Amino acid sequence: MRFLICVALAAFLGAAGAWALNHNRFGYREAKFGPFDLAGEVNIDNVTEHVTFKSEGPGLYGSVQLIGESRFDFGVMAPGAEGEHLFKVKNVGQKELNLRIGASTCKCTVGDLDKSSLQPGEETDVKLSWTVKQGVREFSQSAQLITTDPKSPAVTLEIIGKVVGDFEYVPDVWTFNEVATGEYFEIIGEVYNYTDKRIEPGELSFSNDKLTELAEFDIQRIPESEFKEVRETAIEGFRVTTKVAPGLRQGAISQNLLLPFTWIGEEEGSSDDAAESSDQPTLAIPTRGRVVGSISMIESSKLKGSPGGGYQYDFGKISRDDSLTAKTFVVLKGKERDNTTLRVGKTAPEGVVQATLGEPKSRGSMVLYPLTLELIPGKDPIERLGKNKDDYGKVWIESDNPLVSKMGIVLTFAIQPR
Numbered sequence: 001m002r003f004l005i006c007v008a009l010a011a012f013l014g015a016a017g018a019w020a021l022n023h024n025r026f027g028y029r030e031a032k033f034g035p036f037d038l039a040g041e042v043n044i045d046n047v048t049e050h051v052t053f054k055s056e057g058p059g060l061y062g063s064v065q066l067i068g069e070s071r072f073d074f075g076v077m078a079p080g081a082e083g084e085h086l087f088k089v090k091n092v093g094q095k096e097l098n099l100r101i102g103a104s105t106c107k108c109t110v111g112d113l114d115k116s117s118l119q120p121g122e123e124t125d126v127k128l129s130w131t132v133k134q135g136v137r138e139f140s141q142s143a144q145l146i147t148t149d150p151k152s153p154a155v156t157l158e159i160i161g162k163v164v165g166d167f168e169y170v171p172d173v174w175t176f177n178e179v180a181t182g183e184y185f186e187i188i189g190e191v192y193n194y195t196d197k198r199i200e201p202g203e204l205s206f207s208n209d210k211l212t213e214l215a216e217f218d219i220q221r222i223p224e225s226e227f228k229e230v231r232e233t234a235i236e237g238f239r240v241t242t243k244v245a246p247g248l249r250q251g252a253i254s255q256n257l258l259l260p261f262t263w264i265g266e267e268e269g270s271s272d273d274a275a276e277s278s279d280q281p282t283l284a285i286p287t288r289g290r291v292v293g294s295i296s297m298i299e300s301s302k303l304k305g306s307p308g309g310g311y312q313y314d315f316g317k318i319s320r321d322d323s324l325t326a327k328t329f330v331v332l333k334g335k336e337r338d339n340t341t342l343r344v345g346k347t348a349p350e351g352v353v354q355a356t357l358g359e360p361k362s363r364g365s366m367v368l369y370p371l372t373l374e375l376i377p378g379k380d381p382i383e384r385l386g387k388n389k390d391d392y393g394k395v396w397i398e399s400d401n402p403l404v405s406k407m408g409i410v411l412t413f414a415i416q417p418r
Contacts, residue, residue: 062097074161091118102144176289182403202260250293251309256284294334295407315413330369345396
């Protein structure tokens with residue numbers, strides 16, 4: 001018992017001693033800005049007035065003012081090119097203002113100060129130098145100017161612009177969005193030359209022969225007065241207009257518009273020789289879009305549209321007791337629907353996949369064709385599970401109208417012999 005009492009007494013004396021020591025060292029000291037007063041005159045409604053009043057006292061500090069914009073757009077520069085720009089700042093306070101260059105977002109952007117100390121009313125230049133990085137399309141870097149202004153301790157200066165190589169495509173990807181089969185469409189874009197030599201464009205084409213066959217090309221020089229203000233380092237520009245006639249299959253189009261050219265003033269060979277040479281320089285301009293057909297289908301849990309165009313029906317793995325038949329609808333839309341009759345084209349594998357179109361039924365702005373898909377089992381298991389491009393069953397829906405492109409349906413299935 002005595003032992004427990006001694007332990008408790010020792011613990012009490014230790015805690016009391018520690019409190020006394022802490023109070024002696026820290027407890028009696030007054031806060032640097034005076035004692036805290038919970039019933040003072042500053043509250044949430046008037047705190048801004050007090051802070052403003054004390055910070056705006058006359059002659060307490062230097063005050064920085066940026067003359068002009070904090071962001072500079074250099075327009076267009078080539079990868080690896082170097083540039084610089086002067087920002088101007090002024091001390092509009094009543095005391096000395098000290099400045100220094102702070103951190104930048106990239107080692108490719110460096111700041112330099114003309115003066116690091118400004119008296120009231122003085123100005124100085126802040127120079128930012130940068131090197132355009134390789135492999136980027138947009139340049140956006142910044143550096144900080146650190147000041148002794150308590151209201152603006154850091155000023156961010158930003159450099160932005162567009163990075164292009166020898167040639168610039170406007171837009172970067174030439175698109176025609178979605179067009180219906182049976183309709184003409186147009187692709188318009190511009191090409192700018194940033195080299196030191198002018199070019200003579202050759203005969204345009206697409207990387208797809210069918211698209212080239214349907215296309216008419218027109219290329220015109222753009223007057224310098226139309227682009228020099230924005231692209232002052234470009235030496236010439238071209239506007240390319242491409243008109244494409246109907247005849248493309250449904251689905252996504254992702255091709256390149258090929259623009260071969262020869263350098264004007266080349267001493268070696270003629271332009272005819274260059275045109276026949278496999279080494280002729282050629283610009284490959286990305287072209288994207290989608291042809292949506294007059295023929296479509298009503299999607300379901302088993303029937304989905306394919307990114308490349310057409311549709312995919314998934315029978316799955318069919319047991320001996322499951323049905324080998326599926327029913328769905330083919331939809332015919334557009335202005336040609338009343339002049340068009342649909343039919344089933346080729347099916348594959350032949351003798352395994354069968355398809356039948358029923359009588360069409362008009363429903364407002366569309367015509368519905370009932371479609372029956374049927375699988376015919378054989379003596380051996382048959383699988384088409386989409387493991388590669390040839391591992392599908394296939395059905396083509398065709399029309400008797402040259403303005404309405406055919407549509408493909410791929411099937412995935414696995415059936416057992418019956």
